[in-house]
Amino acid sequence: MRIKIVRKRNKLKLFGLILLIFTGLQSIQPLHIEASHVIKKGDFKLTAENKWDAVEEKNYAELHWDQVENLASTGYTLYQSTDGTKFEPIPINYRKKINVLNIYPDVAASNTLKGWMDGLGLKDVHGDSLIQVTACSITEFNANPNAYLKDSAGNYKYDVMMFGSWDVYGGKDLTEQSYAATRAFSDSGRGVLFGHDTVYFAKPQFMKYAKDLGVTTTSSVPGVAGVGHNQVRVIDNGYLMKYPFELKNNMELTIPYTHILQHKLKANQSKIWLNFTGSSSIYANPIIDNATLTNNWYLITNQNVAMIQTGHSGGQSTPDEQKIIANTLYNLAQVSQDNFTDDFTVKDSKAPDIPDVSIIAGKPVEELELSITANDKGTPYQWYVEAETKVGTNKISDTVEEEIISDMAGYIYEIDDNPTTLPKVEVDEYGKIKNINLPVTLPNKKAILTGLDGVADANKWLHIVAVDRAHNVSEVKHLQIKDLLPAFQIKQKYTDVDDVEIKPVVTEMVTAKENYQVTPPVIAGYLITGYQIDKEARQKLDENETVTITAVSNHHQVAFIYQKINKLHVRQVITEAYDQLVLPKTGFVTVNQIDGNNELQIGAQLNSKILSELEIATPNFTEISLRKLTAYQGMSIKPMIPSYYTYAGYRLSQTKEDHLATPLITDSWPLVKAVKDQEYWLTIYLSPTSESPRPYSGQSQQLEIGTLIP
Structure with missing residues (x-):
């Protein structure tokens, strides 16, 4: 069930809205909060809404609850759970100023907390100091504790008390009266922070908090001694490490040298936030961490009480330590009279969905644009508020759940030739990612990836993550x-x-997974001989055959390979005719394709019939087609000479029109050493050797006419 409520502070806006609707301006809608899901009904209403702080760059939950009548001075306490089972009190004053009473051990040089906190420059939403410190000595406090803790009406003036900071706490302890006042303060849900050597076996009143903190009541544990160092490490970066300063997990910080004497018992639910990175100096003892206890801790908390080892080094502190103290004090402030707060301890800890990638239509394949989208996933939290009334009964609000979701920041991608590359994710010291190369601007979650060539980059791999x-x-x-x-x-x-282009490239688009099939075109002066797909071996191809690529799944280049055709137009002319001598109507020639420098190197041979006739004004020729051979650029032609005839010479021209004007060559067989043009015209002359009639030679019947002999 989703509940919508109108915020009280928007009543005037809502009234104005109603007025505008009645005047016809119905496009303005009232401002609503979409409330969280109610898990369990309580005594009063509570809502939580996921929000994003653009300045802090983090999520928070905006919480509102109904005012409870007759509220006691202990006010409200907020409880939070990440699993719906275990609820813990959490800070309730985020971005509001808190008041701290620092009780120092009479040594003037130990009255340092106010200077440390003011020096951090922390401000609330109104520009006031975020952590406002008031100091008094332990002697003053012991004399009349409630005079410091409460106002004239008996209400507590402070959110947190701190006892610190000096070695051995100046030898001071609480009295029974001041212990009782301190216990009443902490029982009200307000925070107490104990400094170095306060909860210590030699101080019986302070030691009454040993059980709360989960530390040993004596330092004399056999085989276990205290340790000390000037470096500490964050071992839990939960809510205490988030505000006002973000301290990342495993972050090491520098502090003045300090040590512990009390050991942390594992059975107690108190939490260690920071421990020492080692042990050194006079407390260079072995670090013990077993099933029962550990002697290595710097800061522990249990709900609203805490202990920190600040104070061993004579009033000294470092900026790192002051940040730790600020976070601790602020997060111990767990009681409020306000019926609203912002919970900054929440965090979206779930990764987004894997990105969805698709092509943006309407672009040439060489100018590919990709649409990248992903949805974020959130982390559910639950809350309830406890209110103590003046009549001594506690009221519990609804228990509500809200998903904390940060939404998309963008994408990180790499493009390469490897199918399994993991994109490099660069983070700063706080775990913030700094190399998003496809950012988005919300509410739009889509990014556009440009600069891809869908042809040249087709075989490359895109590796992408959502952030x-x-x-x-x-x-x-x-x-x-x-x-x-x-x-x-x-x-x-x-x-x-020879891979010389003879016709412009033609590009054809084929739908993915469909078949490509084509018959190569006829090109004048050329004869198809084969084809080659991409860099595969050349394949033989005859005229009218097709090339097929089945289920096309990539770009291809199909090279159709043609052989140039040299045309030789040949005729045979009989120079004289005798009535008694047979006039040949058909001649026979052998055409050899030869190495132009060596007539004996024959690449191919063709026998052909040709027209034979007397010389006429308009010659008729027989056309012989020859495939151009790269290594055999010349040709020699030898006629078969019939009986009673002799070879009388030849004319060779590169055009038909000039043929008869070409000089007659009589001292050699027809020869072209280097064929430069596609067409030649050749006339072979035969002259009779006798006027007497004789039978025509039948030798020609034995030749394989028209057959190419390689």
Whole structure:
């Protein structure tokens, strides 16, 4: 069930809204809070809403609850759970100033807390000091504790007490009266912070808090001695480490040298936030951490009471230590009279969904643009508020649940040739990611990836993760670019056997997973001989055959390979005719494709019939087509000479029109050493050797006419 309530502070806006609606301006909507889910009904209403602080760059939960009548001075206490089972009191005064009473051990030089806190420059929402410190000596406090703790009406003036800070606490202890007042203060839910050597076996009144803190009542544990150092480490970066200063997990901080004497008992529920990084100097004892206890801790808390080892070094402190103290004091302030607060201890700790990647339509494949989207996932929290009334009964609010979700910050991607690359995620010392290369601007969660060539980059891999504003990183999506493409480019290239382009490239788009099939075109002066797909071996191809690529899943180049055709137009001319001599109507020639420098190197041979006739004004030629051979650029032609005839020479021209004007060559067989043009015209002349009639030679019947002999 989702509940909507109108905030009280928006009553005037709502009244104005109603007025505007009645005047026709109905487009303005009332401001609502979408309340959290109620897990358990209580004595009064509580709502929680997930919010984002753009300045702090973190989530918080905005909490509101109904005012409880007859509220006691102990006020409200807020409880929080991350699992719905275990609830703990948490700070209730975020971004509000808190008041601290520092009780120092009579030594003037130990009255240092106010200077430390003011020096941090922390301010509340109104510009006042966030942590306001008032000091009194332990002697003054012991004399009349409630005069310091309460106002004239009997209400507590402070949110937190601190006892510190000096070695052995100046030898001072509480009295029974001041212990009782301190216990009443802590029982009200307000915070108490004990400094170095306060809760100590030699101080019976302070030692009454040993059980609360979960420390030993004596330092004489066999085999276990105290340890000390000037470096501490954050071992739990929960809510205490989040505000006012964010201290990351495993962060090491420098403090003045200090030590412990009381050992932390494991059976107690108190929590260690920081411990020593080692042991040194006069307390260079072995660090013990077993199932029963540990002698290594610097700061512990149990709900609203805490102990810190500040104070061993004569009033000295470091900026690191002052930040730890500020966080501790602020987070011990767990009681409020206000019926609202912001919970900054929450954190979105769940990673976003794995990104979704798709192509943006309407762009050329060479200018590929990808749409990247992902949804964030949040972390559920539960809260309830406890209110103590003046009549001595406690009231419990609804228990509510709200998902803390930070939403998307952007994406980190890499593109390479490796299918399993993990994108590099760079973080600063606080775990904040600093190399998002595809940021988003909310509420838009989509990023556009440009600069890709869908052809050149088709075989590359995109590796991408989603990052939310809480710096959680999704699982990696590995995607080959070609798997995104709806269609693929097939470039059809037309070349001769020497890879010289003979026709412009033709590009065809084929839908993914469909078949590509094409018959190469006829190109004048060339004959198809084969094809090559990408860098595969060349394949033979004859005219009218097709090339097929099944289930196309990538771009391809298909090279159609043609062989140039040299055309030789040949005729045979009989120079004289005799009535008694047979006039040949058909001649026969052998055409050899030769090495132009060596006539004996024959690459191919063709026998062909040709027209034979007397010389006429308009010659008729027989066309012989020859495939161009790269290594054999010349050709020699030898006619078969019939009986009673002799070879009389030849004419060779590169155009038909000039043929008869070409000089007659009589001292050699027809020869072209280097074929430069695609067409030649050749006339072979034969002259009779006798006028007597004789039978025509039948030798020609034995030749394989028209057959190419390699």
